[in-house]
Amino acid sequence: MAIANVNPNRMELSKLKKRLETARRGHKLLKDKRDGLMKEFLEIVRVNKALRETVEANLKGVYENFLVASAIMSKQVLENSLMFPKHRVEVGIQTKNIMSVNVPVFNFEQKQDDLYSYGFFGTSGQLDASINRLGEVLPDLLALAEKEKSAQLLAAEIEKTRRRVNALEYVMIPQFTEKIRFIKMKLDESERSTTTRLMKVKDMMIKEMLSKNNMS
Amino acid sequence: MYRVAIIGDRESVLSFKAVGFDVADTTDSAEVLSAFNDFVSKNYAIIFVTEQVAQLIETEIESYKDRPYPAVIVIPNNRGSSGMGMDAIKKSVERAVGADILFKEEN
Secondary structure, X not given: OOOOOXXXXXXXXXXXXXXXXXXXXXXHHHHHHHHHHHHHHHHHHHHHHHHHHHHHXXXXXXXXXXXXXXXXXXXXHHHHHHHOOOOOEEEEXXXXXXXXXXXXXXXXXEOOOOOOOOOOOOOOHHHHHHHHHHHHHHHHHHHHHHHHHHHHHHHHHHHHHHHHHHHHHHHHHHXXXXXXXXXXXXXXXXXXXXXXXXXXXXXXXXXXXXXXXHHO | OEEEEEEEOHHHHHHHHHHOOEEEEOXXXXXXXXXXXXHHXXXXXXEEEEHHHHHHOHHHXXXXXXXXXXXXXXXXXXXXXXXXXXXXXXXHHHHHHOOOOOOOOOO
């Protein structure tokens, strides 16, 4: 472990101890965050999957009807009928905070509930059916957008958090404990050497005193 | 208020005009790109793209993944779904969990 550049003194030791404590606390917090995010994420992704299945199935119906309509009607009439839509979709974006991730919440407003921007003359029933169906799918489609975006954002955040947790758990914290151990051992070692030195000096002094007494 | 747009081939997206989406009907790679950038710069909330188109601007879509909006959502076109949308969900699950846990029971 990288303990090459550590000064083995008490100052460094107390500093490292503080950092270790912070790292431990951060690790715990991040771990909780990760678990919380994961719980939310799994819920959202499950909804997301279900929504996507229904939307894709419904869109198929829309397309089928539209295809028939475009086969029956001339291209020009079809385009003219759809040229000026009466219906408008506007979306308000709010953000919801899930564990410090800002997730969009789309609440949409439909301007008019009459979907048909054309008269009955010259247009085929399939077009009506197609558009009607689309109107039905619309709320799901927007909900899908919301959930899918949320899932993507949460996934990114979870990935980041997991990396941080791992970095703390497997790199930072072991490094700190190792450094602290190293310093403690060094300090103990120097303490022991001081003690022995003192004992040695004491011995020498006693010997000197004794020899002086013998001389006199 | 923000608006909703859709990019895709004509047959698939024309009907979305009726419900008030802003439609860009093109499948040409350069046109799709400019339409996409246009929608992004005009602050559209949601941009739907058909699978076919999504393949053309994959990197652009990827770069908006980590922003709250626009939400770029892949939908199937009139030739049916190739499972690209599901793949996107799968990918985000893998990204978050590290393994695919949602779809395992199916395959």
